[in-house]
Amino acid sequence: MRRFDAHSMLGVHTFSLARFTSFHRLADILAAKPLLERLLPMDLWVGDSIVAKPRVEPLTTLAYCAAITTRARLGTAILLPALRQPTVLAHALASLDQISGGRLVLGLGAGWGLPEIKREWEACGRPHNRRGKELEEQVATVSPTTNATRT
Numbered sequence: 001m002r003r004f005d006a007h008s009m010l011g012v013h014t015f016s017l018a019r020f021t022s023f024h025r026l027a028d029i030l031a032a033k034p035l036l037e038r039l040l041p042m043d044l045w046v047g048d049s050i051v052a053k054p055r056v057e058p059l060t061t062l063a064y065c066a067a068i069t070t071r072a073r074l075g076t077a078i079l080l081p082a083l084r085q086p087t088v089l090a091h092a093l094a095s096l097d098q099i100s101g102g103r104l105v106l107g108l109g110a111g112w113g114l115p116e117i118k119r120e121w122e123a124c125g126r127p128h129n130r131r132g133k134e135l136e137e138q139v140a141t142v143s144p145t146t147n148a149t150r151t
Contacts, residue, residue, distance in 0.1 A: 043105070044069070045077040052120040059092050066100035074100050078109035082134035083124045086141040093142055106142075110135040 044065045046058040062074045074096075081089055097104040110131040111117045121128035 043073045043075055045075045045107075047077055048079045050080075050083060050120055051123045052114075052116040059096055062104070063096055063099055066096065066103065072103065073105050074103050075105035076107045078107045080111050081108055081138035081142060082110065082131055083121065083126055084138075086138055089138065090142045108135065108139060 044062070046061045047053070047055060048058045049055055058076055058079060062076070065072065065074055093104065093106065111121065111128075113128075118128045121131065126134065
């Protein structure tokens with residue numbers, strides 16, 4: 001297994017030890033299914049970056065993981081909700097929580113002040129200097145629509 005690096009798209013964490021691996025293609029996740037099922041109980045975590053650290057879209061990836069696992073908790077580390085339209089995001093999260101049988105764990109954040117992160121916000125047409133306030137607004141919108149565990 002490869003070690004976790006700054007560009008990882010999926011982390012595998014077990015309760016007794018931490019093992020991280022990078023999956024650069026969704027096909028790699030499917031190929032790892034026998035290993036994933038043997039490591040249960042575990043958590044599957046995906047990061048979020050649209051342009052700063054390009055990776056596969058996190059909610060789509062977690063939906064895929066929900067389909068190939070039965071017990072793993074599925075988490076975002078860390079989802080940047082303010083980069084998305086609130087109602088559409090709330091719908092996607094509620095759908096993912098339902099599809100996964102309630103295994104969704106939300107890790108939400110506002111992002112950093114690094115130049116590449118500021119460019120990411122600009123690319124999404126969002127004001128970087130309002131990211132904290134927009135996160136609060138997103139949480140207020142998302143919270144009533146999903147039963148996902150919040151972190």
